[in-house]
Amino acid sequence: MGLDLLKQLDVNLHPASGAIDQLAVTGSAEVPEPPPSQPDPGEICSLTMVRGHPEEADLHEDSSAEEEVIALLTDEESVLTEQDVRTAYLELAHSAHDGIVRMKQALRNLAWWPGINREVEELCRSCERCQHSDAVLSQRARPAPMQPVDLPDRAWSKLGMDIALPLVTVVAGGCSDSDQCHVTTLAAGADAPLSLTFDLPTEEAPLRPGPPAWSNYVKGVVANFKGGVVPFEAVLASTVPLGAGLSSSASLEVAMYTFLEALTGRKAESLREKALQCQKAEHEFPGMPCGIMDQFISAMGRKDNALLIDCRSLESTLVPLADHQVAVLITNSNVRHTLTGSEYPSRRRACFETAKVLGVKSLREATMELLKERQGDISEEDYRRARHVITEIARTEAAAEAFKKGDYATAGKLMNESHASLRDDYEVSCAELDHLQRIAAAVEGVFGSRMTVGGFGGCTVTLVKKGAVELCIQKLKSEYAGSATFYVCRPADGATVISA
Template sequence: MRPVELLPFVIERYTKVYGRPPRWVAAAPGRVNLIGEHTDYNDGFVFPMAIERYTYVAADYAEHDRPWVCFRSTATEATYKIELDPLPAPLPKGTWANYPLGVMVGFKRMGLNIPGLDLLVHSTVPLGGGVSSSAALEVSTATLLEAITNKTLDPVEKALLCQKAEHEYAGMPCGIMDQFISTMAREGYAMLLDCRTRKPELIPMDDPEVTVLVINTNVKHELTGSEYPTRRKQCETAAYILGVKALRDATLDELERAKPYMDHVVYKRAHHVITENERTLKAAEAMRQRDWISFGRLMYESHQSLRNDYEVSCAELDVVVEIASGLGLEKGVYGCRMTGGGFGGCCVALVKAHTVSEVEKIIKAEYKKRTAIEATVFATKPAQGATILKQ
């Protein structure tokens, strides 16, 4: 689905809420990472694509010249009215309006004037499933503000502004992948992103014979809060022992030579990152060659590494990958892996396009049989990035 297809619905919902149609509507996609997990904060490579699920932000000038921005969403009754002068502090942690608010503050810091606005958010990006609903909201807000302020940002500057908003206002120390792909995606392309140089390379993924399947386990395991920072610290420790700036600079041979001087868990974390970077670059080459069998094999290897070396998988994610692997090429599945931070969320599978319906049906049925949980599954092609739909 292209974002313009839902525009009449978004206009209708806005009109119902505010009693008049919006002046502007912007949209930005969620994403799925095909391969390259927990490599971003190690200066490595990631390989996402935008999905055909979008977050829409519609707006008009506030009535009666009110100075505040009114934030509303079709997903919740909560409404927030916030003045932007002086610059506001973040709302309580977990408040959805922090994401667009942080972006607005970023525009204000650039000296751009934001008038009073009545704003409505509508999203088809699954929340909390590891497909970056937060970045979609930030980037759609930034795209809207470009139209309102008549100021087009450099795409990298725009993505970094959105990342900073998530750091400062949502309190989430995310990497750069999500905002980059939501901002710069092109329909029919995946993006190989070098997280050190911030250089994206768009690689055609327009083979009509293949489709991406996103399988949401609908599970998110409660964490203590230390799992991700601990792993990041372990990676930094490994890099220090190896004498490199980041694990991106280390080779497998160097890691093996340093193994006697490393804690076993630190070694495993480094082993994942180094091999995952290699897999990601190989996957990009496989996509260039339309070698989907090799691409699928790399996906399975990535999942095994995330499960065994990085230890961020969980039983439900493993079940999905086992089901997909059991179907195999004969039933149309090239490969499958967990995607996102882990401990729940989504898997991503590469499948033959003509088998999508049958593969989806089998995975959902078998997953429910083995876990007693309903999975949410959707197929997607690589989608276009952020766009202004009405101005």
């Protein structure tokens, strides 16, 4: 039924139309906070050893140890990495069998590492005492919802600008006659199995993450949809390439939420609320501590506009980008370098530590003058990390003003400067992205070019005159050593409901 409806939509699912975060969605026809003082990052792991070997610990009998650990882990100003938190929590939760209930109850909303409880469950799968504790936990009242935070950006309370572009994620389907939900994905690169059936979540039997990986984005949204859902059948299709840094996960989450709104007739209080629930879904089910920008632009994008997003206040402002003689060219390098997992945590920690040295709550409140004054108190690497953050915030504000004035030359210059800063100061680029950026920036008619999103592979975004698009693509094809994919775009609308 869902596949037939998808065919009726006659949606063009080819990459030639190109872009970021844009969603086309169908339903049935019926229808964070500033971080207190910080302990040494190593101190938290030593806590498990203070009262003996982890295997001998019993937090049920020594609640003071439990409370001390919880206080450290939930400290909003913590500069602990995810690895610090994971190591301490796994040891404590598994070794203190009788105390695991209180530990989980206190930490299950912990934003640092949403997937920790799933690791504990895997670790304790064959342990009768842990299984008993999980059973007790499932009978308790659910804790208060996790407060929205913007983890990757929280160290500097980021100000960012995004555009929604016409690559699409389509969810087609309707109510089911059964008492279950059935979902099939047609997305290229999705892991098997491509179809999944699951029961509606209840207080006694909540949805849980699990394979296939793509299904966790669906289940996370179902679990966080306000007002409850009804049994449904749905088919997913997407032109947003997976793993390219074009926010395919946010695209799917917001598409799924919009589908459920159409299916149930219950809409989120606001687009911001919808985006926050989708962010929460990604934190809790795929276990990715993502920021809020991708979900915001997926939900709030508007045709011929960029979106200026304040990740501190969660306010957003439309920025006109209405000149149709200017295009956006997305170039997918089709490379993704394997990371150790410490790259971004180490950068966030550097930002927190530098902010503390500067005496500000976040780098959003810092200036280059202040950073230069305290340069002698900061390591050379941390100085460069902070310099990128402070100057990038200024560039974002300046770019928004340039776009409002139609000053694309200035906007493009700021894009080039941004890429240089990401490459040299923040060090999240790679040789392939640098090569693509250099080629594009040198083409006549190109205003500017930079890497997108996470870096270490993925895509570049180039602001270019419409008449120079083909020349730019040809230059990139002929000079880039790899095999790139191109998407020529204009800013488009965010998620919407379409009917067959």
